[in-house]
Amino acid sequence: MKIRSRLSALVAIVTFTMIAATLTAPHAFAEEAMPAAASSLPAPAQESTPAAAPAAAPAADTVAVDNPYGLDALWNAGDFVAKGTLIILVLMSMGSWYIIITKLIDQMRIGRQAADAREKFWKAPSLQGGIGALASGSPFRFIAESGVKASEHHDGALLEQIDLNTWVTMSVQRTVEKVQSRLQDGLAFLATVGSTAPFVGLFGTVWGIYHALTAIGVAGQASIDKVAGPVGEALIMTAIGLAVAVPAVLGYNWLVRRNKAAMEDVRSFSADLHMVLLSGVMSTRQSAQVQSAKKIA
Template identity: 75%
Template sequence: MWEEGDFVSKGTLIILSLMSMGSWYILITKLIDQAKIMKQSKETQAKFWKASSIAAGSAQLKEGSPFRFIAETGTKATAHHDGALLEQIDLSTWVTMSIQRAVEKVQSRLQDGLSFLATVGSTAPFIGLFGTVWGIYNALTAIGMSGNASIDKVAGPVGEALIMTAFGLFVAVPAVLGYNWLVRRNKSAMEDVRSFSADVHSVLISGAMSTSEAGRAAGAKKIG
């Protein structure tokens, strides 16, 4: 098939092969990333909330952990709520916005590559069908030029052309199944991330308010 095909058939086959390899690469790497996040979620529950503070809990988490990233983002937002413009936003809103941006970055990283799987799943069958149509056209043209239209002369080239459609489906089906599977696993992972971010937000706000109230009380005593 490769030796007898023209540049269009070979190009179609190469495109489908690249799409298949890309799909499997993304599927495997995203599964590894999701497994890491789920493992880090369990470690966070076991270590983070036993620490004396958010900063101490963050230090116990691994570098690159999305949970550490969210905790550090919230801590920085609480500590750097200053400046003429930022002071116009109340602390709770500022911390909420900062943590929400961190969560969105984690979600964006989890979703990297999923659009490629969706594209492969939706286009690979049509690319394979194009290869089949082109192959049948060339086969019928060659048969017409030879003047021999017997069934054995037609069946061989047409059968080879149909392989392209089968190959397109072979590429598309794993991509679609992998996409749906990864989306479901992403939802599960993001539930843990959002739950953690909400808890961190509550702890940071309650701690900041307690510190602020203590400062005002100390100031009132000095004045008195």
């Protein structure tokens, strides 16, 4: 009996336990399913809060920094020697460019005048008409007038001892030499500048190095801030000297070559004029001799 009663109690406990587990199981499933469902649902969109824009940095004040190693500093900090050297180089450069431009204009003008002489002078009916067709101030007109004057005024006790042919030749040749001398005006200045400007710049370089050594001796240390200024002056002087010399040399060689071409036209014109003058003189003498012979007869 005791055994049965114990078995009955054990069966009742097991039955009660199973019933309780059955009743509580849906709730547990729901509790476990809800987190899973909640995790499967899309997360609600978070409200996008506009990011605070970074505060605009205050505009930096532009501070003009003076260059302590420029041309302005070279002029302000330089002594009378450095300023005088710089002024000499500037004057050399200005003179060189002035001569190059003016001589180029003169050579171009002579080229146009040579074309006019070929077209107008030699087609004129007479020498006076050809001279009048040439522009005033033209070297070709100057040569023609000198040749005509020499052929017409061969008089005087001493000049009569010279043959007329020689006299006309000498007069035309002197006129051509004057034209050549006028064309060569200023070329000596270009040659002088081209040969001396580098040495003037070198003098400025030596003077700048002297200032650099003086600054090192006064400061007692060879720091870059003590040496950069004077050495910069030295390099600037060297560069300016080369910048003045190179255009002068190139301009000199270029103008000399163009002068040769211009003088070829002048010499050709003078040679042709010389032959025309001598032919006119000879024909005039022959006609005079014929007239005198007729009078005698």
